[in-house]
Amino acid sequence: MTKDFSKYAPGYDIPALPGMRLEEVQTPALIIDLDAFDHNLVKMRDEITHYGVRHRAHCKMHKSADIAQLQINSGGACGVCCQKVSEAEALARAGIADILVSNEVCDPNKIDRLAQLPKLGARILVCTDDLSNIAELSRAAARHNTELEVLVELDCGGGRCGVTDSAAALELAQAILTTPHLRFAGLQSYQGSAQHAYEYAQRKALLDTAITITKDAVDLLASHDITCEIVGGAGTGSYPFEAASGVFNELQCGSYLFMDADYRKVKTKEGAHLPAFKHALFLLTSIMSIDIDGQAVCDAGLKAHSIDSGLPTVLDRPDLQSLVFSDEHGVLKDRANSLKLNDRLLLIPGHCDPTCNLHDWYVGLRNGFVETLWPVTARGKFY
Amino acid sequence: MTKDFSKYAPGYDIPALPGMRLEEVQTPALIIDLDAFDHNLVKMRDEITHYGVRHRAHCKMHKSADIAQLQINSGGACGVCCQKVSEAEALARAGIADILVSNEVCDPNKIDRLAQLPKLGARILVCTDDLSNIAELSRAAARHNTELEVLVELDCGGGRCGVTDSAAALELAQAILTTPHLRFAGLQSYQGSAQHAYEYAQRKALLDTAITITKDAVDLLASHDITCEIVGGAGTGSYPFEAASGVFNELQCGSYLFMDADYRKVKTKEGAHLPAFKHALFLLTSIMSIDIDGQAVCDAGLKAHSIDSGLPTVLDRPDLQSLVFSDEHGVLKDRANSLKLNDRLLLIPGHCDPTCNLHDWYVGLRNGFVETLWPVTARGKFY
Numbered sequence: 106m107t108k109d110f111s112k113y114a115p116g117y118d119i120p121a122l123p124g125m126r127l128e129e130v131q132t133p134a135l136i137i138d139l140d141a142f143d144h145n146l147v148k149m150r151d152e153i154t155h156y157g158v159r160h161r162a163h164c165k166m167h168k169s170a171d172i173a174q175l176q177i178n179s180g181g182a183c184g185v186c187c188q189k190v191s192e193a194e195a196l197a198r199a200g201i202a203d204i205l206v207s208n209e210v211c212d213p214n215k216i217d218r219l220a221q222l223p224k225l226g227a228r229i230l231v232c233t234d235d236l237s238n239i240a241e242l243s244r245a246a247a248r249h250n251t252e253l254e255v256l257v258e259l260d261c262g263g264g265r266c267g268v269t270d271s272a273a274a275l276e277l278a279q280a281i282l283t284t285p286h287l288r289f290a291g292l293q294s295y296q297g298s299a300q301h302a303y304e305y306a307q308r309k310a311l312l313d314t315a316i317t318i319t320k321d322a323v324d325l326l327a328s329h330d331i332t333c334e335i336v337g338g339a340g341t342g343s344y345p346f347e348a349a350s351g352v353f354n355e356l357q358c359g360s361y362l363f364m365d366a367d368y369r370k371v372k373t374k375e376g377a378h379l380p381a382f383k384h385a386l387f388l389l390t391s392i393m394s395i396d397i398d399g400q401a402v403c404d405a406g407l408k409a410h411s412i413d414s415g416l417p418t419v420l421d422r423p424d425l426q427s428l429v430f431s432d433e434h435g436v437l438k439d440r441a442n443s444l445k446l447n448d449r450l451l452l453i454p455g456h457c458d459p460t461c462n463l464h465d466w467y468v469g470l471r472n473g474f475v476e477t478l479w480p481v482t483a484r485g486k487f488y
Numbered sequence: 489m490t491k492d493f494s495k496y497a498p499g500y501d502i503p504a505l506p507g508m509r510l511e512e513v514q515t516p517a518l519i520i521d522l523d524a525f526d527h528n529l530v531k532m533r534d535e536i537t538h539y540g541v542r543h544r545a546h547c548k549m550h551k552s553a554d555i556a557q558l559q560i561n562s563g564g565a566c567g568v569c570c571q572k573v574s575e576a577e578a579l580a581r582a583g584i585a586d587i588l589v590s591n592e593v594c595d596p597n598k599i600d601r602l603a604q605l606p607k608l609g610a611r612i613l614v615c616t617d618d619l620s621n622i623a624e625l626s627r628a629a630a631r632h633n634t635e636l637e638v639l640v641e642l643d644c645g646g647g648r649c650g651v652t653d654s655a656a657a658l659e660l661a662q663a664i665l666t667t668p669h670l671r672f673a674g675l676q677s678y679q680g681s682a683q684h685a686y687e688y689a690q691r692k693a694l695l696d697t698a699i700t701i702t703k704d705a706v707d708l709l710a711s712h713d714i715t716c717e718i719v720g721g722a723g724t725g726s727y728p729f730e731a732a733s734g735v736f737n738e739l740q741c742g743s744y745l746f747m748d749a750d751y752r753k754v755k756t757k758e759g760a761h762l763p764a765f766k767h768a769l770f771l772l773t774s775i776m777s778i779d780i781d782g783q784a785v786c787d788a789g790l791k792a793h794s795i796d797s798g799l800p801t802v803l804d805r806p807d808l809q810s811l812v813f814s815d816e817h818g819v820l821k822d823r824a825n826s827l828k829l830n831d832r833l834l835l836i837p838g839h840c841d842p843t844c845n846l847h848d849w850y851v852g853l854r855n856g857f858v859e860t861l862w863p864v865t866a867r868g869k870f871y
Binding site for chain 2: 115116117120131132133165188189190191194208209210211212213214215218234235237238260264265266267268269273297391392393394395396397400402404406407408409411412413430431432433434436446447456458459462463464465484485487488
């Protein structure tokens with residue numbers, strides 16, 4: 106996945122070139138601290154070894170085929186997750202060989218595209234929560250003479266997609282097992298709303314429920330001689346619960362690799378931050394106006410980062426606070442008027458997933474120099 | 489600006505093809521109701537004729553060179569605004585000949601690129617609020633033997649960029665007038681925070697102040713024999729105030745062309761909606777899960793629209809309400825369980841600007857059929 110940069114120039118299609126200093130990178134730009142990134146990669150590998158579970162890294166967060174490959178090759182991941190067929194297409198074409206669309210795919214055109222993907226040599230898995238959907242998946246796989254692996258999604262408390270009781274899960278699993286061109290792969294059980302429950306006790310209560318619901322379904326299926334190869338779920342905020350449950354065997358963490366300001370608020374049992382994941386993703390921004398006393402305006406607005414989960418914080422500058430972000434501007438409180446025009450700051454985004462989707466490139470930095478550029482392969486792939 | 493669609497297929501790089509029915513468009517996709525769009529285009533042309541002012545249409549909202557050309561050719565606009573050098577580059581390369589970067593440009597690399605743009609045959613204008621910035625702009629224009637037109641930005645109450653008193657504006661205007669390769673073009677005075685002040689009285693109070701500040705600066709400059717060719721500002725929420733002020737001569741409206749759920753809350757003096765602009769922009773979404781009683785899940789999450797100014801509403805379906813939007817999902821309250829899998833809805837986005845920036849294409853629809861596709865030319869151009 107080497108990229109030829111010769112036709113690019115900073116500021117046009119690309120924010121930087123390898124070998125540049127941080128000061129030369131065009132702003133706003135997504136910066137990856139490669140030392141912190143490597144640390145997080147290895148830390149998660151250690152975690153899954155410790156717990157004795159697999160990790161299917163979630164790529165909806167970074168949308169980069171290069172990073173997915175590193176998660177598999179160096180991070181111990183068994184494969185990847187994504188959320189959309191067009192993401193799976195982008196990853197499969199870039200050589201990722203084991204891809205779960207951890208989501209329902211219902212549109213006939215999208216199902217047709219999904220059913221073609223195994224032809225690229227990739228193992229393709231998808232979730233379902235509906236009987237008619239299972240029939241559609243089968244018809245499309247038959248049309249292309251491929252096989253799709255299907256997980257039944259449980260609503261384990263998130264209140265979004267998934268069947269709401271074990272009997273319904275059993276009915277769907279039995280349907281998959283008797284439907285040609287489909288293989289029953291197990292259960293998908295992700296408690297999304299628990300990920301950002303900041304307090305440990307609150308998170309534990311949600312996960313206790315999620316694990317009970319999941320265990321009930323696994324047990325009911327087992328009593329009908331149906332084995333779940335995969336019992337998958339978990340995110341960065343919750344994975345120690347699923348990993349230690351004895352019920353789940355595959356984690357699906359994504360944000361651990363970059364972290365963001367919102368995940369920094371999630372506390373362990375002892376009241377500490379999430380174990381040992383470092384902030385690896387930053388938004389580099391420049392100061393562009395300082396006329397108003399006590400504040401400075403930077404060039405990173407809503408088109409460069411997402412504020413849906415709260416405002417960014419400023420790296421190593423507790424004296425500066427985020428005030429207001431509009432389409433193209435960010436206003437920072439700078440009581441001491443310390444900032445000058447063209448000063449640069451590294452922001453820690455409030456929410457990494459939708460922020461990454463706004464950018465075409467990651468700028469990988471080590472020791473103050475640009476070491477690599479990774480395209481955001483599946484940027485905008487929401488079909 | 490004809491686009492060859494032959495190499496595309498829906499779902500890959502493009503959500504639709506001309507001639508398709510709405511039901512065939514891949515979701516999520518940005519839909520433009522071309523009848524409403526044409527109505528809004530003509531309505532603003534009538535407004536500027538009525539008030540006797542120019543309109544420099546703001547392209548930061550739509551980021552489309554095709555739409556910018558229509559605003560000039562059919563909508564009576566004298567030129568366009570954008571916010572970033574990379575947007576100006578994209579528009580100039582597509583043939584737009586009169587472009588104001590209605591923002592400060594401070595980074596030396598960006599100033600250098602800006603100073604090259606007049607070579608493409610475009611009139612290029614930019615704002616400033618700093619003396620050292622004026623010197624930088626001049627050096628870059630000298631280097632490329634071009635001329636930049638410069639407006640002094642006033643902070644007329646928005647509290648973001650711009651000088652905070654008329655004496656400072658005079659000092660900057662005099663500096664521009666005596667600096668080679670620059671031409672003083674007038675004043676930029678945009679009250680951003682007034683645009684979404686929903687109540688008329690609240691908006692009037694903010695605009696009375698903004699107009700007074702602007703008039704003070706115009707008068708002070710006039711008393712020093714400095715004429716402002718442009719006194720520019722105004723947005724969709726405020727333009728009748730600036731247009732009728734006798735102080736402003738150039739409006740900079742953008743959102744009027746598409747409208748969004750937030751602008752719909754802005755009230756006229758009589759308590760009505762903004763005069764006669766119709767919703768022309770919609771987010772087409774499909775239902776993908778209906779397992780939970782009283783709700784349905786659609787495929788338009790935070791990566792397909794921005795919720796920073798509030799949640800979307802559902803066109804023609806007052807029985808449905810937006811509940812929660814996460815990265816890839818939207819949860820709608822559907823008390824009557826009326827929605828089925830693959831049902832399609834048109835959402836009215838909460839905030840059009842950052843929503844458009846998430847998409848690569850506009851799908852132009854008339855009478856239920858796709859009439860045209862317009863690329864979001866400057867999507868992601870935030871450098």
